[in-house]
Amino acid sequence: xxxxxxxxxxxxxxxxxxxxxxxxxxxxxxxxxxxxxxxxxxxxxxxxxxxxxxxxxxxxxxxxxxxxxxxxxxxxxxxxxxxxxxxxxxxxxxxxxxxxxxxxxxxxxxxxxxxxxxxxxxxxxxxxxxxxxxxxxxxxxxxxxxxxx
Numbered sequence: 265x266x267x268x269x270x271x272x273x274x275x276x277x278x279x280x281x282x283x284x285x286x287x288x289x290x291x292x293x294x295x296x297x298x299x300x301x302x303x304x305x306x307x308x309x310x311x312x313x314x315x316x317x318x319x320x321x322x323x324x325x326x327x328x329x330x331x332x333x334x335x336x337x338x339x340x341x342x343x344x345x346x347x348x349x350x351x352x353x354x355x356x357x358x359x360x361x362x363x364x365x366x367x368x369x370x371x372x373x374x375x376x377x378x379x380x381x382x383x384x385x386x387x388x389x390x391x392x393x394x395x396x397x398x399x400x401x402x403x404x405x406x407x408x409x410x411x412x413x
Contacts, residue, residue: 320368324346324349324364324368325346331371331375332371334375336380339372339387340383340391342372343372343391343395344390346369346372346394346398347397347398350398354401362405365402366398369398
């Protein structure tokens, strides 16, 4: 009986808030364990879903995909496209560009959180590495700007 009465409290504690990592573009998902980088990741071309109509997202991902409907097997390639664009263009980005990229990453993370349990652990590790790399690059830019002042 006590367990049943605590269910509403538990569900409220797990519901996302405006300060949740998914909303801020931060790392999400369970931490995988073990050294699983040895297996190569198969390349999967993104399937065409309903258009996102967000030109910033299209540019950063180099494709037009509705992230809310992206399939789990598409996400690793989408994260790779995202970080490749970030690496290539980061030196010329303004703070607004970094904020836009963080918004796209938050959308990717939101979808990842919904489907991550269907991905192999190797893919989850690669996605988490991509998430961390973005935040490292952004932090390095902020540090550089502070030093240059």
